[in-house]
Amino acid sequence: MIGAITALSDSVFFTGVFDPKIRTFDIIMKTANGSSYNSYLVRGSEGVAIMDTVKKEFSEPFFQRVELLCDYEEIKYIVLHHLEPDHSGALVELMGRAPHAKLIISGRAVMMLKGIIKEDIPFEVANTGKTISLGDKTIEFLSTPFLHWPDTMSSYLHEEKILFSGDVFGSHYYDERLFDDEVGDFSYAFKYYYDHIMRPFKQYVLQALKLYRKFDIDIIAPLHGPILRTNPKYYLDKYAQWSSEEKFRKNEFGKKMFSVFYISSYDNTHEMAVKITEGADDIDGVIASMYDLSSLDENTMIDLLEESDAVVIGSPTINGDAVKPAWDLLSCMAFLENGGKVGATFGSYGWTGEAAGMLHDRMRGLKFRLPTEPLKVKLIPTEEDLESCTGFGREVAEIMMGKMVEMEI
Amino acid sequence: MATIVLLDDNIRVKVSDGTTLRKVALKTGASMEFGCRVGDCSTCVAYVESGMEYLNEKSEKEHKVLQMLGEDTRELRLMCQCEVNASEGEVLISYRLA
Numbered sequence: 326m327i328g329a330i331t332a333l334s335d336s337v338f339f340t341g342v343f344d345p346k347i348r349t350f351d352i353i354m355k356t357a358n359g360s361s362y363n364s365y366l367v368r369g370s371e372g373v374a375i376m377d378t379v380k381k382e383f384s385e386p387f388f389q390r391v392e393l394l395c396d397y398e399e400i401k402y403i404v405l406h407h408l409e410p411d412h413s414g415a416l417v418e419l420m421g422r423a424p425h426a427k428l429i430i431s432g433r434a435v436m437m438l439k440g441i442i443k444e445d446i447p448f449e450v451a452n453t454g455k456t457i458s459l460g461d462k463t464i465e466f467l468s469t470p471f472l473h474w475p476d477t478m479s480s481y482l483h484e485e486k487i488l489f490s491g492d493v494f495g496s497h498y499y500d501e502r503l504f505d506d507e508v509g510d511f512s513y514a515f516k517y518y519y520d521h522i523m524r525p526f527k528q529y530v531l532q533a534l535k536l537y538r539k540f541d542i543d544i545i546a547p548l549h550g551p552i553l554r555t556n557p558k559y560y561l562d563k564y565a566q567w568s569s570e571e572k573f574r575k576n577e578f579g580k581k582m583f584s585v586f587y588i589s590s591y592d593n594t595h596e597m598a599v600k601i602t603e604g605a606d607d608i609d610g611v612i613a614s615m616y617d618l619s620s621l622d623e624n625t626m627i628d629l630l631e632e633s634d635a636v637v638i639g640s641p642t643i644n645g646d647a648v649k650p651a652w653d654l655l656s657c658m659a660f661l662e663n664g665g666k667v668g669a670t671f672g673s674y675g676w677t678g679e680a681a682g683m684l685h686d687r688m689r690g691l692k693f694r695l696p697t698e699p700l701k702v703k704l705i706p707t708e709e710d711l712e713s714c715t716g717f718g719r720e721v722a723e724i725m726m727g728k729m730v731e732m733e734i
Numbered sequence: 735m736a737t738i739v740l741l742d743d744n745i746r747v748k749v750s751d752g753t754t755l756r757k758v759a760l761k762t763g764a765s766m767e768f769g770c771r772v773g774d775c776s777t778c779v780a781y782v783e784s785g786m787e788y789l790n791e792k793s794e795k796e797h798k799v800l801q802m803l804g805e806d807t808r809e810l811r812l813m814c815q816c817e818v819n820a821s822e823g824e825v826l827i828s829y830r831l832a
Binding site: 432433435436437450453468475663666689692693694695696697713724727728729730731732733734 | 746747753760762763764774775776777799802830
């Protein structure tokens with residue numbers, strides 16, 4: 326049973342599906358209220374466009390909705406705002422059923438299409454400014470990359486003033502009443518979705534908002550959760566606010582944050598951390614701080630990492646590895662925009678000393694700028710070692726502050 | 735030797751003819767981002783502010799991928815496809831395009 330068809334306007338209808346039982350999305354997200362895979366059908370005087378499909382295992386109710394609204398021969402366009410499987414799962418089947426349909430994807434999606442669909446499908450590329458016509462309806466495309474897939478785009482239906490925003494403005498929140506003024510309180514899900522999906526791409530969010538604000542929007546139709554029709558500007562403003570929050574310290578003092586995260590078993594790595602912090606703090610414009618990883622919870626780690634212009638991590642080597650809290654810290658980068666943060670690693674060791682090097686390699690993989698080699702000290706630091714630590718902190722801080730590095734390779 | 739200036743990270747590095755930009759990133763610890771590393775994904779797209787003539791020519795595939803970004807591609811390069819093709823000259827590169 327698919328229930329009644331929901332109309333967004335006289336010519337736009339919901340063809341999405343509901344997944345009330347899902348409790349974990351994309352491995353990392355908790356979905357206490359389930360979710361929906363939204364899809365929309367736009368009817369014009371000269372044909373129909375289907376805006377995204379659904380997750381493959383939910384194809385049946387999707388096709389039932391489509392069949393209630395049109396004949397497959399009428400479908401002129403299928404638009405995929407990005408290719409993620411929860412929205413492209415029914416594409417191949419739909420292309421097979423709709424003989425006249427042309428697939429519209431973004432330029433960045435072209436190289437990904439074969440990896441998702443596994444067969445040759447004819448398509449047309451849409452970048453910002455391209456329009457398609459359904460007779461009395463015009464859909465204009467906007468390139469909004471990296472939100473949250475590289476190929477993400479959005480589109481705007483001029484005559485109905487509807488923004489099809491892709492995953493932007495989505496919520497994992499199942500409620501068949503669908504519209505934001507009819508569903509329960511989904512504000513936590515809207516913020517949770519932003520924090521986990523969009524927060525790493527803040528700069529791209531701000532770019533997309535600039536494009537969106539050029540249009541007069543009555544309804545935002547995202548790909549998950551409630552359809553936003555009461556004061557769409559409120560949701561745009563929320564995204565703008567969350568994406569442009571200034572770093573607390575920078576805002577207040579105009580300085581750069583140099584954060585030393587460490588964990589220590591016999592105080593040796595701690596002593597190194599103290600000297601590195603002192604060295605960094607000597608540099609004008611730097612606020613250097615130390616954080617003991619054994620006492621930081623994940624949310625604090627995420628906030629501190631986001632605020633930090635330099636992230637320096639110290640760990641002893643235990644059983645040939647860095648210790649778990651150091652890895653936990655770096656795992657938090659998945660929720661953040663890196664934006665060229667400076668990184669460095671250090672640590673005391675007793676026997677083989679792999680920890681600092683392993684953390685350094687991981688930070689390189691996470692796209693930190695790593696201007697120095699890892700700093701390692703055998704067991705208890707000597708006075709000379711501690712001076713090296715001070716110099717290390719000073720050097721990393723100077724580079725964070727913009728010192729030109731000259732080298733030859 | 736040619737000089738590569740990575741504007742976003744304040745790095746000026748002298749390199750010999752034939753050095754790849756991937757090697758430059760690795761050796762300097764610069765923050766340029768690489769994705770697929772084979773010229774498909776366009777993650778490593780960068781703006782060559784000057785000195786394009788000291789880099790290798792764009793391949794047909796690189797041209798095609800850049801054109802799909804829908805922008806003026808004349809000064810853009812995919813860093814994973816670039817190598818220095820000169821023993822002198824200066825190339826200024828910026829990769830934080832957002």
